[in-house]
């Protein structure tokens with residue numbers, strides 16, 4: 001028997017990006033999570049695509065946990081309408097809480113912070129620290145270059161094909177949902193391990 005995730009961490013931009021389709025898909029992600037009664041775990045800001053996803057979940061009657069470090073409360077405009085807001089004293093603790101609370105990770109268009117979060121969650125999986133699904137929603141090819149970089153690491157002998165298979169690229173939100181199946185999970189990482 002397979003179970004769909006109860007909570008999904010969405011990593012995406014704190015900016016809007018340059019294409020309307022990014023905004024549209026971020027809204028669709030929020031609506032879908034709310035309709036499927038899946039809790040959104042995210043970075044807690046109201047800016048950019050992050051804010052769009054959170055607003056969309058809230059508008060559709062869903063549940064949102066925002067996790068934001070104290071030092072980013074102003075810069076990322078902390079969202080004050082979320083169901084649960086966790087303010088951390090560091091970026092590391094934010095990442096740890098988001099990791100621990102999520103059953104799966106969805107990656108939407110974003111910038112350097114999104115890349116960092118994606119690589120970290122992928123490398124933790126490569127090191128056997130979790131088995132949670134990681135899905136890149138490749139909206140209008142935004143992730144092509146990032147995926148190409150992973151493939152180059154494999155072709156140059158720096159990563160295994162097995163490790164490359166730990167992150168999946170999907171075309172849309174529906175596919176991400178279908179791939180977000182609960183896997184056996186290794187115990188959550190203690191903060192001290194980061």
Ligand SMILES: Nc1ncnc2c1ncn2[C@@H]1O[C@H](COP(=O)(O)O)[C@@H](O)[C@H]1O
Nearest residue numbers: 012013014015043110111112113114116
């Ligand atoms: N180095 C980082 N590690 C984790 N998360 C980060 C880092 N830098 C920024 N972030 C957060 O990621 C999201 C999205 O950032 P974008 O650069 O807009 O993709 C944001 O909440 C950052 O605080």
